[in-house]
Amino acid sequence: MEHLSHKRKITVMMAIIAAMFFSSINQTIVSTAMPRIIAILGGMDHYTWVVTIYMLTSTIATVLVGKLSDIYGRKPFILTGIVLFIIGAFLSGFSKDIFQLIAYRGIQGLGAGVIMSSAFTAVGDLFAPRERGKWTGVMMAVFGFSSVIGPALGGFIVDHMNWKWVFWIFLPIGIVAFVMILTMFPKTERRESESIDYWGSIFLTLSIVPLLLGFSWAGTTYPWDSIEVISLFGAAVLFLIIFIFVELRVKSPVLPMSLFRNDIVTLSNLIGFIMNAGMMGALIYLPFFVQGVEGVSPTYSGYVTMPMSIAMVVISAFTGKWITKTGKYKRYAMLGMPIMIAGMVMMAFMNNIAMAVASMIVFGLGLGFGMPVFSLTVQNAVKPSELGVATASSQLFRSLGGTIGISVMGTIMATSLKNNIADKMAASGGGMDMSKLDPATAEKFQFLSGPQALLDQPKLQQVQESLPDAIQPMFNQVVEALRDALSSSLTTVFLSGAALLVVALVLVFFLREIPLRTSNKMDEGAASKDEAASESAYQGERGAETALNKA
Incomplete structure (x- = not known):
């Protein structure tokens, strides 16, 4: 699709961005709402599965669609992904328990994996690697924008509306995205020589x-x-x-082993795996601090996490432009990773909302510098005929990292929480003797058997107001012990995430940087051309494009 006019490319990009926004906004709107939804449906023990099943199905869809889209083109798969996502979102709103929600989120994950794999690869079809830097920044900004409005909107919905609207409110955008892709996206011919x-x-x-x-x-x-x-x-x-x-x-292998003989592809994927394991595994628990430890409502919880997304949007947009202008990308990963580590360490020791906001801003800045880099390095290092499968491999490793990171951090969280609750309760002393309570009051205290109670503030307040004045000190003591236990456990999780980011930073030092190509036409020696030749070709191409547009 590189042969299309600049105007047509922009039109196609609008359709791609609409599809991506539909997928990303439906992910971010759930983040702050999920603790309350889990509290309503029950099943705190299965909380990570709501995220894990989404990551699992999206991971499988991503890697399988990568090669298929190289054969059949991107358009049919983006359309299929949108339909699957709409079905999954619609059904999620009808969930009666945590297990139904997990199943329907799995359908959403399939759709999301298909959309993301096809959309990112389509950008590679449209633009040469040198131009992709700018558009990668734009796509990151789309994710960032959805991260700005999604959490706040999700919190507002569960505070003031039925939680089902978290999944339903953006369904019309999915329909619009489907129509835009159907009408604007060019059809490509199947490669007859390729087999499945x-x-x-x-x-x-x-x-x-x-x-x-x-x-x-x-x-x-x-x-x-x-x-x-x-x-x-x-x-x-x-x-x-x-x-x-x-x-x-x-x-025609679905994931060619020859890809991993390319050191840039292998190292970039490994960095993406480790980075997502640390980042996703830790960030999923941010709402637990804001809502559970600090007692902020889901609505305002979204406002607290908003600065991170704003910082990422701004910096990623500039980073994309700087990469396109200079043709260099490694320096931005080297800058972004330490900033992300600093932000994660700040999260580990945050003890108030102001410090939470500051840590999120720092982490967002690091994301803006580092995240646009690694998909670009993979796409730049392979032949155009391998673009789909190479992009899918990058997203596969990121998804695997995120899913495994969430699971491992969930284990760390559960183990730490169990120990911390026992320690905090024991440290609270004899005022915690439940045997002295009458059966009705003791039954109400069962609500405080775990940190899930902290995530449902209305129910917590209702239970407290129903207790006699003489029991209020004991109630407050139990709640404070739970908050201390949750806070200590989150510190362990965030420090574990920071440690993984340190490993990813070390690997970035070994990432080989080659000039960003100025065309999708790549011969065997293209990756080894010196930077001066790349810059000269790029300036000549840009000059010709400018003259054509003026004409």
């Missing part, structure tokens, strides 16, 4: 599912050394070996 790798797709799926299930259940549903968890990890390894065996022999 069915066996590779099957065994890749069979590798991913038990791997993520093992990490999700380990330490929570089952012990790490249980037969269930060990069996899942064993199955994942077995199917992975079979998958690699298949991929080395098929004509």
Whole structure:
């Protein structure tokens, strides 16, 4: 699609951005609302599964669609992704319990994976790597903008409306995005010489599912050394070996092993994996601090997290322009990663709303510098014919990192919380003797059996008001002990996330930087051309484009 006129490219980009915004806003609007939704539906023990199933299905969809979109084109898959996402969002609003919500979020995840894989690859079809820097920044800004309005809107809805509208309010945008893609996106011809790798797709799926299930259940549903968890990890390894065996022999592998002989692709994907593991695994618990520890309502919780998104939007837009102008990208990753680490460490020790806001601003700045880089490095290092599968591999590793990170951090959170609750309750002394309470009052105190109570402020206030004055000090004592336990556990989670980001920063030092190509036409030696030649070609191309537009 690089041959299209500049005006047509902008039109297509508008359609892509509409689809991406629909997907991203429906993710971010859930973030601050989910603690309240879980409190209403019940099932705190399954909280991470609402996120994990979304990441699991989106991960599988992402990598499978990557190769298929190289064969059939991006358009049919973006349309399919939008339809799946609409269905999943619509059904989520009808959830009667946590298990239905998990199932419907899985459908949403399938749609999101298809949309994101196809959309990011389509940008690679439209623009040369040098131009992609600018558009990568724009796409990050779309995510950032949805992160600005989504959390606040999600909090407002669960505070003032039925929680179902969290999933339904943006469905009309999905319909608009579908129509825009259908009418504006150009159709591409199928590559007749390519075949579908069915066996590779099957065994890749069979590798991913038990791997993520093992990490999700380990330490929570089952012990790490249980037969269930060990069996899942064993199955994942077995199917992975079979998958690699298949991929080395098929004509058109769903995930070519040759990709990983490219050191830039391999290292970029590894950095993306570790970075997302630390970042996603920790950031999912931000609402727990704001709502649970500080007692802020979901509405205002969205306002507290908003500065992080604003900082990311502004900096990512500028970073994209700077990458396009200079052709250099490694320096921005080197700058962004330490800032992200600083923000995460600040989160670990935040003890009030002001410090929470400051830490989120710092982390948002780091995200703005670092996040646009690694997809760009992968796309720039491969041939155009491998664009879809290479982009899918990048998103696969990020999704795997995020999913595994959420699961591991969930285990860390659960273990730390159990120990901290026992310690805090014991430290509170004899005023906690529940045996002295009458049965009716003791039953009300069962609501305070875990930190889930802190996430449902209206119910917490209702229980407190129903208790006799003589019991109020004991109630406040229990609530304070729960808040201290939750705060201490979150410190452990954020420090663990920061440690993983440090590992990602170290790997960035070893990332090889090659000039960003000024065309999608790539021969075998294109990646090794010196920067001066790249700059000269880029300036000549831009001059020709300007003259054409004037004409």
